[in-house]
Each structure stands twice: as structure tokens, then as C-alpha cells.
Amino acid sequence: MKISVIGCGYLGAVHAASMAELGHDVVGIDVDRAKVELLSQARAPFYEPGFEELLARSLASGRLRFSADMADAAGAVVHFVCVGTPQKRSEYAADLRYVEAAAESLLAVLRPGDLVAGKSTVPVGTAARLAELVDGKVPGAMLAWNPEFLREGFAVQDTLHPDRLVYGLAPGAEGEVARALLDEVYATIVAAGTPQVVTDYATAEMVKTAANSFLATKISFINAMAELCEATGADVKQLADAIGHDDRIGRKFLNAGLGFGGGCLPKDIRAFMARAGELGADQALTFLREVDNINMRRRIRMVELAREVCDGSLLGKRVAVLGAAFKPDSDDIRDSPALNVAAQLQLQGAVVRVTDPAAVENCRRLWPQLDYADTAEEAAERADAVLVLTEWKQYKELDPVAFGLIVKQKRVLDGRNALDRDSWTAAGWSYRALGRRAG
Ligand code: UGA
Numbered sequence: 136m137k138i139s140v141i142g143c144g145y146l147g148a149v150h151a152a153s154m155a156e157l158g159h160d161v162v163g164i165d166v167d168r169a170k171v172e173l174l175s176q177a178r179a180p181f182y183e184p185g186f187e188e189l190l191a192r193s194l195a196s197g198r199l200r201f202s203a204d205m206a207d208a209a210g211a212v213v214h215f216v217c218v219g220t221p222q223k224r225s226e227y228a229a230d231l232r233y234v235e236a237a238a239e240s241l242l243a244v245l246r247p248g249d250l251v252a253g254k255s256t257v258p259v260g261t262a263a264r265l266a267e268l269v270d271g272k273v274p275g276a277m278l279a280w281n282p283e284f285l286r287e288g289f290a291v292q293d294t295l296h297p298d299r300l301v302y303g304l305a306p307g308a309e310g311e312v313a314r315a316l317l318d319e320v321y322a323t324i325v326a327a328g329t330p331q332v333v334t335d336y337a338t339a340e341m342v343k344t345a346a347n348s349f350l351a352t353k354i355s356f357i358n359a360m361a362e363l364c365e366a367t368g369a370d371v372k373q374l375a376d377a378i379g380h381d382d383r384i385g386r387k388f389l390n391a392g393l394g395f396g397g398g399c400l401p402k403d404i405r406a407f408m409a410r411a412g413e414l415g416a417d418q419a420l421t422f423l424r425e426v427d428n429i430n431m432r433r434r435i436r437m438v439e440l441a442r443e444v445c446d447g448s449l450l451g452k453r454v455a456v457l458g459a460a461f462k463p464d465s466d467d468i469r470d471s472p473a474l475n476v477a478a479q480l481q482l483q484g485a486v487v488r489v490t491d492p493a494a495v496e497n498c499r500r501l502w503p504q505l506d507y508a509d510t511a512e513e514a515a516e517r518a519d520a521v522l523v524l525t526e527w528k529q530y531k532e533l534d535p536v537a538f539g540l541i542v543k544q545k546r547v548l549d550g551r552n553a554l555d556r557d558s559w560t561a562a563g564w565s566y567r568a569l570g571r572r573a574g
Contacts, residue, residue, distance in 0.1 A: 136160065136319055139208035140215045142366050143170055143201060145290065145398075145467075146254060146283055151201075151310040152186070152485045153294040155193035155214075157323050163201040164208055164271040164388040174201045182466035182493040185291040209244040213320055215281075216241075218254045229258055229406035239266050247275025248323060250316045254283045256343050256403055258410040260305060279313040280336050282343035287397065288464035299330045303339020344410075347403040348423060353388040354395050355429040361570025362432070371570030372552050378526075391535030391570045393437055393472040393524060394430040395460035401427070401470045433569060434472050437522070437550055438446040438479045441566055444508035444520050444546045450484035453543065458525025458551075459491035459498050466493035468501060473524030473550070477505060480522075490514040492527050512541055520546045526553035535562035 136159045140151040151163035162255035165171050173180050177191040193199040200207075208214055218233035234255050241251060251269055253262055257280075266278040280303030302317050304310030314333060318325055325331065332342070340443035361371040371391040379386025393399065404423045411420040445452040461471040468474050474489070481487040481504070489498060490508040499507060508514035511530060515521050521542060523530050531553050539545045539562050547559055549568040556574045560568050566574035 136213065137211045137317050138162075138215065138320065139164060140217055141165075141208065141212035141241065142216065142218030142255070143167075143174060143207075144217070144219055144413070145183070145287065146285065147215070147293055148174060148180070148190075148217060149183065149186060149285065149290040149294050150217055150254065150283070152190045152193045152199060153291065153564060154320065155196060155199035156295065156532075157321075159198065159320065161193075161199050162202070162207050162211065163199070164205055165201065166203060168203045171201045171203045183290050183462075184288065184464055189291050205240045205244060208241065211244075211249070213250045213252055213316055214241055214245070216255055217283075218255055220257055220402075220406070220547065221398075222405055222558075226409070227405040228409035229256075229402065231257065231261065233546045234261065234265075238268060242269070242272045245269065245273040245276045247273065248312075249273075249276045250313050251276065251278045252281045252313075252317065252320075253278070254281055256282065256347075256399070256406075257340055257461055258406055259337050259340040259344070259414075260410070262340055265337070266305060269288050277305065277309050277313045278314075279310075279317060280339040281317060282339060284343070284346065287467055288462065293483060295324070296327070297324065297333060300324065301332045301334070301339050301342050303334055303336040306335070342364060344407045347400050348407055348420075348426075349396055350388055351400045351404050351430070352423070352426050354400075355426040356392055357389045357391045358433050359429050360572075362429075362436075364570040365436075368572055370572060390552060392433070392526075392553075393476065393569070394433040396470040396475070397465075397467060398469040401430070427508060434475050434479070436569060437472075437476045437524075438483065440548055440569070441476075441480060441485070441508050441520055441522060443485070444548065444565065444567055445485075448484075449480060452485045452519040453522045454480050454485045454487050455511070455518040455542070456480070456487055456489040457491075457514065457521065457523045457530045458527055460491050460494040460525050460527075463525055463527040464493075466491075466497050468494050468497050471525075474498060474502065474563075476522070476550070478502060478523055488514040488516075488518075491525065492529055512538070515541045517541075517543045519544045520548060522550055523554060524549045524550040526551040530554075533562055535559045539563060 220229040223230040223509040364371040375389040456477040545564040560574040
């Protein structure tokens with residue numbers, strides 16, 4: 136099948152390469168020529184395990200190419216819209232300018248019978264509006280909403296083996312035709328027995344924001360418990376293990392620590408609140424404000440804890456920050472809790488050295504005022520405190536005995552509850568973590 140993918144960021148680039156892997160003839164379109172150039176050379180513009188291999192395979196098969204010219208999308212039957220929907224500056228709402236620009240420029244290449252399939256995360260109501268635009272300008276062209284649930288770090292796996300397919304369709308015969316086209320695109324995935332939810336536009340759009348809101352709420356719930364654990368001397372990790380055994384609750388996404396960041400969860404819950412307000416249903420989502428507040432408080436608490444362990448003052452203290460990406464196996468620093476804490480520590484007078492296995496290059500570009508090191512050992516040299524803020528495997532596997540020889544003071548703050556407390560304390564470190572007793 137001939138497919139175009141508009142927008143080759145995280146979502147689009149992985150989607151384009153994955154669709155070619157499934158046997159389709161795919162063109163990825165992006166306005167950023169540098170990105171198109173990189174992708175065409177089988178080089179990933181971001182860190183994602185397994186993606187470069189997939190990209191190389193798909194390019195070599197001759198079924199995948201990239202272009203900066205929308206005219207190259209002509210001839211495709213299904214056009215996936217995968218552009219970003221960031222938070223607007225100084226507002227909670229999502230910025231839809233890229234979605235609108237993509238739709239507008241697609242109109243020039245659309246033919247009757249073509250399907251525009253939106254994958255971007257959009258405020259509910261967007262698909263209906265775009266459907267009118269498409270149908271008004273190119274009668275017979277169709278629109279569907281087909282949200283994506285991939286996680287960074289597992290993007291390839293999540294795209295090729297999703298846990299569900301959601302189709303938001305127009306009512307009646309048009310919807311049936313669109314459904315058949317999507318089933319053809321995802322034939323391999325459908326044949327594997329992947330659950331399908333076939334629904335209307337609004338529900339499909341809401342599935343995505345509701346899912347991310349639920350995940351954010353789960354994380355903030357356990358972080359609220361961590362605050363209480365700190366007040367009572369209880370242990371949030373054991374608490375999470377214990378409640379997680381109840382499979383109605385489940386242990387996943389109950390890892391207390393610095394909280395959520397990245398390009399999705401924070402902006403999605405805010406855009407959802409903004410949209411609820413526009414719809415006159417803001418009360419339904421006021422709890423998400425609290426979810427956001429709990430999340431942001433964790434960062435402040437981490438800075439306070441660092442000050443506490445540095446004998447009450449950060450001025451002139453050497454602090455090593457291990458981890459800058461918003462989560463491991465990613466070089467994404469958008470709304471990264473780790474980087475946010477590092478910047479705060481520096482603002483408050485600490486001498487901060489940040490390291491990360493993948494994100495340092497991005498950090499240098501965005502936060503040139505911070506000092507960076509290539510390795511954990513280099514960052515920790517003569518440090519008064521070591522903060523582990525992203526739970527990379529490399530940091531979980533550090534040898535506390537050898538690492539203790541590098542620092543000035545053996546004080547470790549485990550911002551992700553990821554270290555083995557016993558082995559660190561046995562090696563003479565003072566251990567502090569969010570929601571757990573000092574060790
Ligand atoms: C998230 C969703 O998990 C995906 O399903 C969704 O498709 C994607 O957003 C999106 O909207 O595109 P992602 O942003 O890659 O995926 O990251 P997550 O794995 O959800 O982690 C988000 C943040 O929560 C990270 O900062 C992570 O460290 C934090 N987190 C996660 C916790 O603090 N505790 C946990 O138990 C789990």
C-alpha cells in the first residue's frame with residue numbers, strides 16, 4: 136500500500152519505518168531538511184533503541200524514503216499526520232498550528248478516496264473540524280483518528296506490536312471504507328489478534344488523553360503517598376509493592392520518585408484541562424491540577440533534600456547529577472525533572488556537574504550554562520553529594536565501593552528509588568530517597 140507520513144519526529148519517523156517494515160511503500164515528509172537528510176542516511180535524529188537498525192532495513196528494502204516536499208505525498212492512499220502538538224507558550228492549551236499546517240498542505244495532494252489518518256495527540260473536537268475541512272476541499276477524501284500509544288525507549292516494539300488499535304471513524308459508509316483501509320495498513324497487526332476499538336472521532340481522541348491522564352494520576356498518586364511516607368517514616372517502595380500485588384491496582388507506573396516529565400504526560404494533562412474548560416466541563420478535570428502540583432512538588436523536594444544533606448547550604452557545594460533525560464533509554468530532555476533539579480541546584484549556588492549516557496549533547500544545546508561530564512565518575516569527582524535523577528541501567532549497576540573512592544562525601548540521593556539501598560549503605564554511603572527513610 137502507498138502511505139505517506141507527515142511529520143518525522145519521534146512518532147512519525149518510527150511510524151514511517153515501521154510501516155515500511157510491514158511491507159508498505161512509504162514516504163516520510165518533514166519540513167526540516169536537516170532531519171530529512173539524516174533519516175535518508177539511516178541516521179536517527181534522536182536516541183531510540185532499535186530504531187536505527189529498523190530504519191536501515193526499511194531504507195535498504197527500497198520501500199522507505201524521506202522528503203521535505205509535500206508534493207511527494209501525492210499518490211499515497213493513506214496519509215498519516217504525525218506532527219507535534221506542544222503546549223502553547225504561557226497557556227495550558229495545545230498548540231495546533233503544526234496539525235493545521237499539515238492538513239492545509241495535504242489538501243493540495245489529496246484525491247477522492249484518500250484517507251487522512253491523524254495520529255497526533257489533539258484536543259477532542261479537532262478531528263471533526265479537520266474532517267469538514269478535508270471533505271469541503273476534496274469531496275470524497277476521508278478522515279480517521281488513529282491515536283498512537285508508543286513509549287519512548289520502546290517505540291519500535293510499541294509500533295509493531297501495539298496493545299490495541301483505536302480507529303475513530305466518520306459515521307456510515309465513509310467510516311466503513313476508512314476502516315477497511317486502516318485494516319489493510321495494519322493487516323499484520325490485526326492478524327496477530329491485536330484488540331481493536333472502532334469508534335467515533337471524539338472517543339478516539341479522548342482515549343489518548345484519558346490514557347495519559349490516568350498514567351500521570353497513577354504516578355502522582357504514589358508520589359503523594361511518598362510525601363506521607365516522608366511524614367510518617369513509612370517506606371513508599373514497599374507500599375507500592377504491597378498495593379501493586381492487587382491486580383486491580385497493578386505495580387506498573389507506581390514508581391515513586393521525581394515524577395513524570397517528557398514531551399507527552401505534562402502537556403497532555405494540561406491541554407486536557409484547557410479543553411475541558413472550553414467545553415464547560417472544567418470541574419471534571421480539576422483533579423488533574425492536583426496531579427500536576429504533586430508532580431512539580433517532587434522536584435522542589437529533591438532540591439530541599441540536597442540542601443539538607445549538604446549541611447543546610449548549597450553554596451559552593453559540588454553536586455554530581457547522574458541522569459538528565461526525562462527517563463532512561465531516551466535522549467529527550469523536554470520537561471525533564473532531572474534537568475530541572477540540576478538547574479535549580481545551580482541557581483541556588485551549587486557547583487553542578489551533569490552527566491547522562493545519551494542526553495548530554497541535547498543538554499549542552501539547551502542549557503549551556505550547566506557543566507557537563509562524559510561519565511558518572513567524572514561528574515562525581517570530589518562531589519559533596521551524588522544525585523541519581525534518571526534510572527539508567529549504568530547508574531543502577533554502579534559499584535558503591537569503587538564509586539565511594541571518587542567523591543569527597545559519600546552522600547547519595549536516589550531520585551528514582553532505583554539503587555540497592557543496602558549495598559550503598561554497606562559501602563558507607565548515607566542514602567536518601569523520596570518517600571523512604573534515610574539509610
Ligand atoms: C507516554 C505514555 O506512557 C505512552 O503510552 C504515550 O504514547 C506517550 O506518552 C505519548 O503520549 O506519546 P513516554 O512519554 O515515552 O510515554 O514516557 P513514560 O514511560 O510514560 O514516562 C513518563 C514519565 O513518567 C517519565 O518521566 C518517567 O520517569 C515517569 N514515571 C513513569 C514515573 O515517575 N514513575 C513511574 O512509575 C513511571
